[in-house]
Amino acid sequence: MHEVRRLLMRIVGRPAGMIGFAIIVLTLFVALAAPLIAPYDPAVIAMAKRFAAPSAEHWLGTDHLGRDNLSRVVFGARLALTIAIPAVLSAFLAGLLLGLVAGYVGGLIDRVLTVIADTFLSFPSVILGLALLTLVGQSVLNTTLVIALSLFPYYLRLARGLTLSIRHQPYVRAERSLGAGRGRIMFVHLLPNILPPLLVVVAMDVPSAIVIEAGLAFLGLGVPPPAPDWGVLLNEGFVNVAISIWPLVGPLTAIVLVTTGFTLLGETFRDVADPRLAGIGRRHGRFLMRRAR
Amino acid sequence: MTKPLLSLRGLDVSYHLDGDVYAALRDIGLAVGPGEIVGVVGESGCGKSTLAAALLRLLPDNAEIEGGEAWLKSRDLLKLGEEDLRRMRGRDIAMIFQDPMQSLNPTFRIGSQMAEAWRSHQDRHARFADFHDQAVKALTSVGIADAAERLASYPHEFSGGMRQRISIATALLLEPAILVADEPTSALDVTLEAQILELLTKLREEHGTAIVYVSHDLGTVARLCDRVVVMYAGRVVEENDAVSLFDTPAHPYTRALVDCIPSRYRRGEALATIPGRVPSLSALPKGCAFAERCAMTRSICREEAPGFVARAGGGVRCHMHDPAKAEFWRVPGRPVTIAVPPVKASIREPEREPLIEARDVRKHFGGASGFIGKLLAGKSKPVRAIDGITLTIRRGEVLGLVGESGSGKTTLGEVMLRLQAATDGEITFAGRKLGQIPEKEFRRRVQMIFQEPHSSLSPRQRVGSILTEPYRIHGIAPKEQRSVDELLAMVGLSADLATKFPHQLSGGQARRIGIARALALKPDFIVADEPTAGLDVSAASAILNLMRDLQQELGLTFLIITHNINLIAYMAHRIAVMYLGQIVEIGPTEAVFDRPAHPYSAGLLSLSSQIDPHDRTRGRLLVPGEIPSPRNPPPGCRFHTRCVHARERCLSEMPILDSAGDDHQVACHLWRHILQEKP
Structure with missing residues (x-):
């Protein structure tokens, strides 16, 4: 726990990390406190006030049914995160474990796992999502699963590649010569070394998951309307873009902001996580890297 | 010594890294006569490679030459413009690198690679036939058989030792007067190392090429070089002809380096060690940089940086050899000596089982x-x-x-x-x-x-x-x-x-x-x-x-x-x-x-x-x-x-x-x- 706090302090200590962290905390706060923050019920229709421009009552105007745009974006954060974060985490865990095993154990297991991963990889994620959601039906859980399925092969591939690149390192041979078993080598020695690059990808994939989810919703196959999903909001906004652009401003800003936040956090994390570069400061790290080369 | 071919004086080089200044080289002086082989030795981090790179001005971007002059053929290498410098590289002064695997481009035939080096020094009317003849001659002189056919081969078709020969041949193509070799044998086996050293000696004899030979291996330096410069923390601490330097090392650092080498004649003796590490070049001590690791240190060493004391054949940067400071080491009735008596240690004999x-x-x-x-x-x-x-x-x-x-x-x-x-x-x-x-x-x-x-x-x-x-x-x-x-x-x-x-x-x-x-x-x-x-x-x-x-x-x-x-x-x-x-x-x-x-x-x-x-x-x-x-x-x-x-x-x-x-x-x-x- 102490280590985690120190890592966090170092991330927040850098401008990019600070901004990313702030955006994500803000997003989480908005998602959790949506009912308290949102000025209106996101589902209440007021046909009289359709396509209102921003005003003191409706900061971001209203949509084609007179619903408050701001409230819908705020509630949308909930949906976005409850789908994106579990989807990415489960894809990450599955990909990490399978990739580690495939990379270290090798042989038939490796071949079977990579063939499965490549099969999934050969479909664009939205197409894969379309096909699967058509089969299993639309729901929040199914959307989450489908996104996880379309992302996990990337993690598997990456974890496997990283494992392959270090499995013949002298320290792994040294562990073997000390008598360490497969499990110990994989989970005590390989795992911490392949984790940082993977976590960076995780942080950067959260926004992709949001975008995939929004994309599916935009195509009418994600979370069904009238839920205030950002993708749904975009879809409805585009339909009526000739009349008013205000329904689009909220979801677009939200997606851009959250994407930037997670990306900044991920990049800072990558810089901070490597003990070879950390602690001695960035410049020293670069100096050492140059010396090493 | 006759008029030196390359004469380097007062060279200062610093590395700049986000505000810190690393004093990589300070007040380096070096003279290389025609056909002379000068060795540069020292531990890693002492500035050997920086010196080699500075001679061709091949330093990384964050390095700055802060002063000094390097005269070669009555031109100061350190003040030449980019274009003049390019003309001199290869033709007058050339370099061989440590790793022959990395200094040849794997996607070029070696002929094209050598032609590249050659063409940049010819006018537009240069004939390919001339290049071909010269390349064959250079490759043959480094001991590559069937040179004419091998020009069409790629680097991977050669073994490590052969590749190092090719880099040497490329460096020799324009018959430069001086060759800078930075650890040219470190990546090779002893057998190949011996072959390359033999080759360098032969080049000197046949072409009169002067060589600056940078190495951490005292053995090869002793075997190859006429004169040796010992570097420590960016400064020359001792310079002498090879025989005197290794027979009677004057600087305690040189002495310690020589005593560190294991050999069969030291069986049953503890080897000398040098405690500590080379100090960081961004925070050099006020006095002698070696004082912390030296067995002979006196109070003066920590207070005052020693100057370079000229002696026969070279000089040494140590207070101990400065007649004005000698009283610090004088013990009544005993001469000043830096040799440390060997510590006895034996090797335990094995059991029969x-x-x-x-x-x-x-x-x-x-x-x-x-x-x-x-x-x-x-x-x-x-x-x-x-x-x-x-x-x-x-x-x-x-x-x-x-x-x-x-x-x-x-x-x-x-x-x-x-x-x-x-x-x-x-x-x-x-x-x-x-x-x-x-x-x-x-x-x-x-x-x-x-x-x-x-x-x-x-x-x-x-x-x-x-x-x-x-x-x-x-x-x-x-x-x-x-x-x-x-x-x-x-x-x-x-x-x-x-x-x-x-x-x-x-x-x-x-x-x-x-x-x-x-x-x-x-x-x-x-x-x-x-x-x-x-x-x-x-x-x-x-x-x-x-x-x-x-x-x-x-x-x-x-x-x-x-x-x-x-x-x-x-x-x-x-x-x-x-x-x-x-x-x-x-x-x-x-x-x-x-x-x-x-x-x-x-x-x-x-x-x-x-x-x-x-x-x-x-x-x-x-x-x-x-x-x-x-x-x-x-x-x-x-x-x-x-x-x-x-x-x-x-x-x-x-x-x-x-x-x-x-x-x-x-x-x-x-x-x-x-x-x-x-x-």
């Missing part, structure tokens, strides 16, 4: 396996990394295993520890067959010290955790464990290192941690793979002292795998010489060194880089050519392709180990005959 025995062990890699593999692979042959090795190591014995890269040394070490399964043969450990000893038990009793000091330590574990890892693996009760402090103390490290990560350690410290980890389980048998590779001489000598002490106190059995023959001569009870997967000679160290029976061992052992600047050719037996591929070893005696004695019989009949004296065996048909021939 064998600890580990290998019988006709083979390890073949690749080749066809299974029906489909055979079908697809056709006639592909396996790589015979080890091919029939029989070997006994007694309890408490130190056996040295030497041979060129590719002879199968490391594979043999790993097979004996069952880190790789043998293809064939039988290994017995403490009277039991390897297959009958449970894995966990065996792993507790044998250990390996890996070649790479840093990367054999798990990068995300702290030192304390690395050292106790063996206990966690084997579930050893706390009361039977050695504590981290105890383990660190055993290898001479302080307890506060326990919280460090491997990357925070110096090479010598990381190596000691590797040794401490190997000792944690109190093993019987340790395989040490190149225990001093990648370490500076001072760190290496400390490691050897440590290993010798441990052997002494704990009665450990060591198999030391190395290409450093001096190390074996210093440490080992017995020596085994490997060639292409087989042992060609094995016997007591003294006997093998005094009367090497196999022509390969005779050659290899004669190349050990003793510091002896006096007679440079005496007793040196060049081993010609390079080691063949173990995929396709020559028939008969495997060494016959490189053996000057080879006869009809050697081509067809494989020699077996034959007794050549007490405990001394050799695999050669002609050893009696060869030994008799010797004067």
